[in-house]
Amino acid sequence: MKLFTEEDVSRDALQGKTVAVLGYGSQGKAHAKNLRDSGYEVIIGARRGGPTAAIATDDGFEVMSFSAAATRAQVICMLMPDMAQPRVYTDIRECLEDGDALLFAHGFNIHFGAIEAPAGVDVIMVAPKSPGDLVRRQYAQGRGVPCLRAVHADASGEAAERALSYAHAIGGTRAGVLDTTFAEETETDLFGEQAVLCGGTSQLVIHGFETLVEAGYQPEAAYFECLHELKLIVDLLYEGGVDKMYEFISDTASYGDLVSGPRILDASVKERMQEVLAEIQDGSFARRWMDEYKDGSKNYKSMLAERREHPIEKVGRKLRDRMSWISRPKKPQKAA
Numbered sequence: 001m002k003l004f005t006e007e008d009v010s011r012d013a014l015q016g017k018t019v020a021v022l023g024y025g026s027q028g029k030a031h032a033k034n035l036r037d038s039g040y041e042v043i044i045g046a047r048r049g050g051p052t053a054a055i056a057t058d059d060g061f062e063v064m065s066f067s068a069a070a071t072r073a074q075v076i077c078m079l080m081p082d083m084a085q086p087r088v089y090t091d092i093r094e095c096l097e098d099g100d101a102l103l104f105a106h107g108f109n110i111h112f113g114a115i116e117a118p119a120g121v122d123v124i125m126v127a128p129k130s131p132g133d134l135v136r137r138q139y140a141q142g143r144g145v146p147c148l149r150a151v152h153a154d155a156s157g158e159a160a161e162r163a164l165s166y167a168h169a170i171g172g173t174r175a176g177v178l179d180t181t182f183a184e185e186t187e188t189d190l191f192g193e194q195a196v197l198c199g200g201t202s203q204l205v206i207h208g209f210e211t212l213v214e215a216g217y218q219p220e221a222a223y224f225e226c227l228h229e230l231k232l233i234v235d236l237l238y239e240g241g242v243d244k245m246y247e248f249i250s251d252t253a254s255y256g257d258l259v260s261g262p263r264i265l266d267a268s269v270k271e272r273m274q275e276v277l278a279e280i281q282d283g284s285f286a287r288r289w290m291d292e293y294k295d296g297s298k299n300y301k302s303m304l305a306e307r308r309e310h311p312i313e314k315v316g317r318k319l320r321d322r323m324s325w326i327s328r329p330k331k332p333q334k335a336a
Contacts, residue, residue: 023080
């Protein structure tokens with residue numbers, strides 16, 4: 001495995017180029033600020049009159065329409081949500097010129113064919129492995145978060161160098177940049193979200209909470225055991241892997257982990273994970289999600305609303321209000 005660091009950036013392949021960041025959400029805001037602080041000319045493409053356009057203006061950026069930004073820049077970064085990208089791309093498609101670079105932070109639309117760039121344009125990806133807020137905070141502190149780099153189309157002959165220079169500019173080479181492909185990044189990212197990080201974890205927490213409550217235990221006690229303390233374990237895993245978790249939890253917890261964990265998440269769970277992965281790989285998940293989005297996201301909104309009204313959320317809101325050390329939550333994100 002080759003991990004690219006600051007020493008591997010022999011030249012600035014983006015020197016003299018204007019960078020257009022299209023979308024000023026979590027990743028867009030972080031990339032734009034880091035790029036500007038690294039000395040690049042950065043302009044913002046945003047929907048006229050939208051809330052992010054006002055925020056970008058307040059942050060000192062020149063803000064214009066998506067098409068105007070794409071026309072003026074030589075590096076065009078598609079950093080709005082996945083499902084908004086195809087619509088925005090129709091606005092900028094004719095603005096792209098030979099020699100431009102079209103950059104993504106996630107490979108979804110390229111890998112599944114929702115966006116097809118012109119032949120003379122580099123198509124590259126720099127995917128930080130963290131939320132945008134952490135990308136910005138780490139950069140501001142002189143550090144960085146790991147990034148993935150991929151090249152889908154190398155029209156200029158220097159697409160890889162351009163991607164590495166971009167990763168360097170947002171702080172990625174401080175932590176390390178790993179080469180991948182659009183397919184690998186997209187499929188592993190979707191799988192991780194669905195099977196482990198979001199879908200798997202939230203469902204495991206909910207099942208645990210329900211099991212205790214149905215057995216007669218207080219919902220508050222169930223919340224503490226199945227959700228609240230999860231952060232303590234995740235922090236240990238994040239800092240030192242499974243080995244550090246075993247080092248810091250009790251022998252009783254370790255023994256329970258070893259004898260009960262495989263009973264809860266047995267081989268059948270892995271089989272269903274393989275089914276989920278197969279649906280990601282063959283594109284059926286992407287097609288289902290695209291169809292859902294085009295149909296107004298009715299099922300998605302219904303499922304999200306139902307999940308947010310689960311008893312664990314009602315109990316959690318009351319308990320978290322008494323936890324002064326927790327940052328107050330922002331307004332829940334609206335469904336796409």
